Structure formats: structure tokens, C-alpha cells
Amino acid sequence: MMDYQLLEALHAIVNEGGFERAANKLFITQSAISRRIQSLELLLGEPVLIRSKPPKPTGKGIRLLNHFQQVLQLEMELNIDSLADTAASAMPITIRLATNRDSLATWLPEALSILNGLDQQQVKFELLVDDQSVVLNKMKSGEVMTCISSEPNAINGGKVSYLGMLRYRAVASPAFLSKYKVNVAQDLVKCPCLIFDENDNLQHQFLADVVKSDTDFVHLLPCPEGFKQALIAGVGYGMLPELQCVDALAENKLIILGDEYSIDVPLYWHYWQSEAPQLKALRTQALTVSSLRLFQPDK
Known part of the structure; x- marks a missing residue:
């Protein structure tokens, strides 16, 4: 069985842009996080990171990150935490969302406000911004939990909802x-x-x-x-x-x-099939806001 603390280390290194910052985020030493990556690569028999600045995942690393994002959402949905023995687990739930810049500049902030009123564990957002034509790559690579893109087709393991134009x-x-x-x-x-x-x-x-x-x-x-x-x-x-x-x-x-x-420009909300309650609430609010703010050709 996969040790998810090893995947947590890979996820942190890629998201934080380096071993030292990732170690600080997980409240462990830099040598400890290096050992986790070495253990993961030894287990798989191949590299999961390209040791560049910043480090980038290999093809195998991208698949693992993609899998890890789905595991995180499943745990959120089931209200469990397999990483509960880490200090980081006491922190608020982090929702990583990739979006096009113009949604963030117009209608999206209204949708993000929905989670502030939910009676559940604290949530914080980490938004990654790129052009709507390429931003879906961040979900394919396992960097984010959900994504706003102009691509109408769902990725493997994902679903898609139409937002509007x-x-x-x-x-x-x-x-x-x-x-x-x-x-x-x-x-x-x-x-x-x-x-x-x-x-x-x-x-x-x-x-x-x-x-x-x-x-x-x-x-x-x-x-x-x-x-x-x-x-x-x-x-x-x-x-x-x-x-x-x-x-x-x-x-x-x-x-x-x-x-x-x-x-x-058509926009779509991409999400994993194993959707956590917080992400479902966010998607529902996004669909409501977009139906009012974005152009709807059929209306």
C-alpha cells in the first residue's frame, strides 16, 4: 500500500517550489523530506522529481500528484484525514483552484465568498492563474483540486459543468x-x-x-x-x-x-469525480453566480 506521507512530500515540494519551503510547510526537516522523496523513488524504481529550480514532477510524478489530489478530496468527503499525525493536518483545509485571470477579475470572487458562511472546518484558497486556454494543464498535472477553463471535455477521473460565456x-x-x-x-x-x-x-x-x-x-x-x-x-x-x-x-x-x-469565450468548471462537500458547495455557488453574471446564449 502507498504511504501517503511520501505523496504529501512530493505535493508540498512541487507546490512550494523547493525542498526547504516544503519542509517548513510540513513542519519537518529538509533532510526528512528528502528521505521521503528518496523512499518514494526507491519504491517506484524511477524518479518522481526533476531536480531543477524549481523542482518539477516527472511523468510518473504528475500521475502521482493527480492521484493525491483525488485522495485529498475523498478524505474531505468522508471527513477523515490519513495524514492526521502531521502538524499540518491541524491547519485549515486548503482548496487549490486554477482559474483564468478575467474570471478572477470579474465574477469569481462572489462565488468564493460562499465558504465563509459554512459551519465546517476553516477553508483557505490558493488560486493559480493562467489563460483559460491552458489553465486545465494545472489540473492534469495534479496541482489543483478544481479548475475554470475554456476546455469542454473532462479529464480522466474528472467531471465538467458549463458556466457560461x-x-x-x-x-x-x-x-x-x-x-x-x-x-x-x-x-x-x-x-x-x-x-x-x-x-x-x-x-x-x-x-x-x-x-x-x-x-x-x-x-x-x-x-x-x-x-x-x-x-x-x-x-x-x-x-x-x-x-x-x-x-x-x-x-x-x-x-x-x-x-x-x-x-x-465559453467557461467550464472542472472537478474530480470524488468531490468533497466544500468543493461541491463552491461549485454550486459558482454555477449560481455565473448564471447571473456570464452571458447565457440559451436565455
């Missing part, structure tokens, strides 16, 4: 349009464009759909609120969630481009 608008400030003499959408091709990161293709999709062109003149700005403020300041134009720019549109700080053009 996050609608994006192409916007720019009046000052930007005046400065670059933008009168029609085609004038945007040579203007500076804002993107969040290398996975953000919404602006390129807007140009391809509306102008039948693309641009290499981009500013990289990986901060949701900073992205919005840069648009208002006239640094560039870009795609912003409609939920995030309603106030700026009403105050004429931003103007919609491309004849009311929009991109609707």
Missing part, C-alpha cells in the same frame, strides 16, 4: 482614437495593441475577423486591472471582458470598436 469587447479610449487618427477598424492595424501574455490571442482574433489582418505592434501587460487602466490611458487598444468595462463605457472612458464586435 465571458463576453469580450474590443475597446479603446477616445484619446487613443484621436491620437492615432482611427476612423475605421482598418486604421487599427498599425496601432499599438495590448495583450496579456503569449497565450492571449483575442486581439489577433479581433483583427483577423474584422480587418482580415494582424499586427506585430503589441504591448505585453500581464495584469487585469493594469490592462484596463492602460486602455483608458490610451497606451493601446485591446479586448476586455464586458463585465470589467461597463463602468468605463458608461463614463465614455472607453469606446467599443468594430461595430459592436464581441468574442464569447
Whole structure:
């Protein structure tokens, strides 16, 4: 039978980004956590960690982390704790959730508040943020318990619930349009464009759909609120969630481009089949909030 303290050590090292921080989290020495990893690798006959900075799981390590997340949820569901002899078990339950940045900047915080009122063990959140097109990789690798993604298909051992569409608008400030003499959408091709990161293709999709062109003149700005403020300041134009720019549109700080053009990005809540009560409550609240805040094509 697998010793889950060994998997707990692997989980802590990957999540904390190193042996020393993982040892501190588990209230053990660094040599003790190293021995646990050595024991795990000896048991399996192959490495579970790539000794890089930070350490990364091998293929086998990813499968073990994936399994460990499901075990943690099953224990939460059954109200047991196989790691009860560790000091860390006295800490609040940690829910690790991976999400796209724009959900976190708009509707998701309202859903997260549900657990504050539940009469049960304390809960704390650890949120990992990435683009909606790639964030599911964090659940596949066993880093998180649940995930918000644009991928409609459930991963092995998981389930998926549809949340709704996050609608994006192409916007720019009046000052930007005046400065670059933008009168029609085609004038945007040579203007500076804002993107969040290398996975953000919404602006390129807007140009391809509306102008039948693309641009290499981009500013990289990986901060949701900073992205919005840069648009208002006239640094560039870009795609912003409609939920995030309603106030700026009403105050004429931003103007919609491309004849009311929009991109609707579908979002899905991914979770393991062995779903703990706390996570079920969170998912139920997320579905309620998203049904009110996100665009629902069938309504």
C-alpha cells in the first residue's frame, strides 16, 4: 500500500517550489523530506522529481500528484484525514483552484465568498492563474483540486459543468482614437495593441475577423486591472471582458470598436469525480453566480 506521507512530500515540494519551503510547510526537516522523496523513488524504481529550480514532477510524478489530489478530496468527503499525525493536518483545509485571470477579475470572487458562511472546518484558497486556454494543464498535472477553463471535455477521473460565456469587447479610449487618427477598424492595424501574455490571442482574433489582418505592434501587460487602466490611458487598444468595462463605457472612458464586435469565450468548471462537500458547495455557488453574471446564449 502507498504511504501517503511520501505523496504529501512530493505535493508540498512541487507546490512550494523547493525542498526547504516544503519542509517548513510540513513542519519537518529538509533532510526528512528528502528521505521521503528518496523512499518514494526507491519504491517506484524511477524518479518522481526533476531536480531543477524549481523542482518539477516527472511523468510518473504528475500521475502521482493527480492521484493525491483525488485522495485529498475523498478524505474531505468522508471527513477523515490519513495524514492526521502531521502538524499540518491541524491547519485549515486548503482548496487549490486554477482559474483564468478575467474570471478572477470579474465574477469569481462572489462565488468564493460562499465558504465563509459554512459551519465546517476553516477553508483557505490558493488560486493559480493562467489563460483559460491552458489553465486545465494545472489540473492534469495534479496541482489543483478544481479548475475554470475554456476546455469542454473532462479529464480522466474528472467531471465538467458549463458556466457560461465571458463576453469580450474590443475597446479603446477616445484619446487613443484621436491620437492615432482611427476612423475605421482598418486604421487599427498599425496601432499599438495590448495583450496579456503569449497565450492571449483575442486581439489577433479581433483583427483577423474584422480587418482580415494582424499586427506585430503589441504591448505585453500581464495584469487585469493594469490592462484596463492602460486602455483608458490610451497606451493601446485591446479586448476586455464586458463585465470589467461597463463602468468605463458608461463614463465614455472607453469606446467599443468594430461595430459592436464581441468574442464569447465559453467557461467550464472542472472537478474530480470524488468531490468533497466544500468543493461541491463552491461549485454550486459558482454555477449560481455565473448564471447571473456570464452571458447565457440559451436565455
